[in-house]
Amino acid sequence: MNVQRTKPVAPVAASRVTAGVTFAARLAFENIGHSFNAHRQTLADISFAAEPGEVLCLLGPSGSGKTTLLRIAAGIEPQTSGRVLLNDREIAGPSVFLPPEQRSIGLVFQDFALFPHLTILDNVRFGLTALSREEARREAHIALSRVGLEHHAQSFPHVLSGGEQQRVALARALAPRPAVLLMDEPFSGLDSRLKDSVRAETLAILRESRATAIVVTHDAEEAMRLGDRIALLxxxxxxxxxxxxxxxxxxxxxxxxxxxxxxxxxxxxxxDGTADTPVGKVAASGFTEGAQVTIAVRMSGFDVSEDAGGAEARILSRRYLGVVELIEFAVSGAENPVRARIRCGALSPNARDIWLSLRKSDVLVFETGDENA
Incomplete structure (x- = not known):
């Protein structure tokens, strides 16, 4: 797959037609459990809902169960326990299991799953089996226009860039005008230079189509960019x-x-309501006296100065990243080097011994042992 072409995506938006409106649905998971065998549980008591017209990002590390949950919603995989409801109608549960084609749920796969021997138009038309041939062609053309690719209707997938193939997959999923659209890491195969523009264009299309969307990702920043809400597994x-x-x-x-x-x-x-760390005292109200706590300081949570004041630190390394520098400090009493992102220019090029102070907004306090709570 060619993902190196950097043909701009955003300008295409001006030439595409407005997405056809669907009737957005509420997709709810109630106490979903799933296991492949008695010794391998993949999902345990999952309950949440994607509201009508909402973009919900399903976030988590590899192996957290994101794709399995998507497959259960689509009807590709049956759950072991619990129910899936579409607008309060049970579509998968103890008493019913609707096949994928009866759920009004579209699915965009991670690898786009385009048929290499079919034209782009025929790829988009493939799932419109309930329509006549002429009606299906018309709807496929409309779907391609929505994503700005109608001029590629007679092309084959291999001539398109990764970003264009992703938009074809989106057009194919939207062509039947599903009530819910599921997207499994749809941007993971794209060149990093294309991701921002393709994500923005995809989000605009989802907003226009008004379909409820659940997007699987392992990238927290991507989830924050795309999602109205985030569910973390x-x-x-x-x-x-x-x-x-x-x-x-x-x-x-x-x-x-x-x-x-x-x-x-x-x-x-x-x-006395505070916790003392090598980089300064931290407010710890709400914790019992003597409680063992873990203080978490984001890398953006430090102010630096070459004038005395705060916690003394020595620079171990610094890396220029453009807007910011990534700096490692040695701080007395800290077992590991302290890492920080500091705005370029905050320290002189030859600075070595400096002082750190904390930004309260980037300091979090947790009871020790709650990592898996």
Whole structure:
């Protein structure tokens, strides 16, 4: 697959037609469990819902059960327990299991799954079996126009870039005008230079079509860019669900905090409502006196100065990254080097011994041992 072409995507938006409106549905998972055998449970008691017209990102590390949950929603994989409901109608559960073609749910695969021997038009037309040949061609042309690729109707997949193939897969999924669209890591195969523009274009198309969408990703930043809400999974369990700012600012536990930010971790005990760390004192209200806590400081959580004040630190390494520098410090009392992202120009080129102070908004306190809560 050719993913090196960097043909701009955004300008195409001006030439495409407005996406046909679907009747968005509410897709709900109730106490979903799944296992391949008695010794391997992949999902445990998963409950959440994607609301009508919402883009919900299903986020988590590899092996957390994201794709399995998507396959259950699509009807490709049966769950072991629980129910799937579409607008409060059970489509998969103890008493019913609708086949994929009866669910009004579209699916975009990670590898796009385009047929290499069919034209782009025929790829998009492939699933429109309920329509006459002429009606199917018309709907396929409309779907290609929505994604700005009608001029490629008679081309074959191999001549398209990765970004264009992704848009063909999206057009094919939207052509039947599903109530819910499922997307399994749809941008993972794209050149990094294309991702931003293709994601923005995809989001615009989803907004126009008004279909409810669930997008699987392992990239926290991508989930924050795309999702109205995020559901974070770990080891087959739902850890936290909510808006991006809720998960970032008020993470349920250390795992959630670490998934959205690189962290510096310090162990401490609570004394008089504070916890003392090598980089300064931290407020720890709400914890019992003497409690063992873990202080998490994001890499963006440090202010630096070459004038005395704060925690003394020595620069071990610094890497120029453009807008910021990635710097490692040695701090007395810290077992590991402290890592920080500092705006370029904040320190002189020859700085060595400096002082650190904390930004309260980037400091989080957790009871030690809650990593898997």
């Amino acid at each position: 770990k080891s087959g369990r739902l850890v936290q669900a909510g808006r991006a700012e809720e998960l970032y600012l008020k993470p349920a536990n250390l795992f959630v905090a670490g998934f959205f930010s690189e962290l510096n971790l310090f162990d401490a005990r609570v004394r």
